[in-house]
């Protein structure tokens with residue numbers, strides 16, 4: 001019996017598992033085991049809309065066992081602690097697991113570029129929990145700002161800085177802007193609209209570098225129109241409790257700093273033998289195999305493949321590589337020719353908040369309302385499962401008809417702002 005182990009139930013790992021189940025799931029000579037530390041698959045492109053309360057968090061995730069349906073694979077919810085390629089074993093919290101073939105698809109982690117204080121004092125947007133925590137944090141800031149008598153402190157609490165002007169940073173800050181201005185601020189009588197400051201900070205000379213240069217001016221104009229301050233060539237050199245420092249000189253006081261500036265390979269990938277690229281991804285050959293270990297495939301955000309070392313870290317790349325890794329395992333078993341991976345861009349879609357987006361797909365270059373409709377349609381179509389598609393479509397419909405939910409589920413004791421000494425409080429507003 002040959003055991004194929006897949007690590008990570010994200011875009012790449014899930015695709016590899018489903019393809020393997022399709023090709024050899026019912027063969028008595030093989031066993032497919034998917035291991036992931038969460039028992040669901042998350043559709044990351046909609047994560048910024050969790051932060052803006054547009055979508056319910058549970059609607060962008062799908063339980064792996066629901067996706068499995070009648071497919072023939074096993075699922076283990078556990079954390080992988082170590083991969084021993086020499087012994088052909090992975091070590092999970094509950095013990096070692098031997099494999100004949102391994103697919104590593106554990107994604108990436110945030111890169112802080114050794115910026116002092118960044119890890120400690122900024123928030124992240126990678127997991128579902130990050131999205132929920134960030135949404136609560138925005139509301140925590142509003143609750144505190146509403147009651148403080150100190151105008152400077154109120155200004156600080158209502159300053160939100162997003163570090164990183166890639167598509168994630170832009171989609172996040174435009175969602176935050178919609179949430180704050182359209183739904184939140186009117187309900188807090190102690191906060192004036194002009195006290196809210198949204199900053200998008202980018203070290204490079206441009207934001208949205210991966211976006212078609214013909215569409216970038218529109219995106220910038222929209223950010224400007226929405227009152228978002230875009231600072232380019234402005235590296236964040238320090239983050240501290242209550243703010244950040246730009247270019248080693250300028251200090252900005254901010255209630256919330258969100259780090260969306262860079263990614264690095266997962267530590268499990270960094271520890272794999274063989275060459276790695278500058279962000280620690282495993283350098284694999286054109287068949288996605290690890291050097292000297294043809295039985296180990298590395299895909300998605302974890303891999304830098306020989307024919308496409310500069311492929312962006314996006315879901316379509318992970319999905320295609322998942323299919324190819326699965327097929328190559330089948331070819332190795334059945335004696336077929338291995339398939340190689342070459343990057344083909346599937347276009348770029350960036351949401352700019354309610355009613356606006358930029359889209360470049362094939363020869364199509366559009367922006368504005370129709371681009372936004374296109375963005376919505378594509379993301380709805382790509383969601384896994386009809387039930388989730390209906391839930392998200394309903395969330396979007398209700399989100400345009402009714403005010404968004406501004407409830408903080410956690411008690412004040414879990415609010416970090418409550419721990420810091422505050423100036424005298426005035427009566428509730």
Ligand SMILES: Cc1cc2nc3c(=O)[nH]c(=O)nc-3n(C[C@H](O)[C@H](O)[C@H](O)COP(=O)(O)OP(=O)(O)OC[C@H]3O[C@@H](n4cnc5c(N)ncnc54)[C@H](O)[C@@H]3O)c2cc1C
Nearest residue numbers: 008009010011012037044045080107300301313314315318
């Ligand atoms: C906020 C945000 C927005 C994004 N928006 C877009 C977008 O609009 N379009 C787009 O194409 N891409 C987008 N991306 C990028 C896209 O999500 C990634 O490129 C894609 O998820 C990579 O797939 P992957 O399979 O390599 O890793 P992932 O999808 O990240 O999956 C990794 C899996 O490994 C599991 N795992 C991690 N560590 C362990 C461990 N130690 N043990 C067990 N399991 C583990 C994780 O739980 C997860 O299930 C976005 C990413 C983020 C964070």
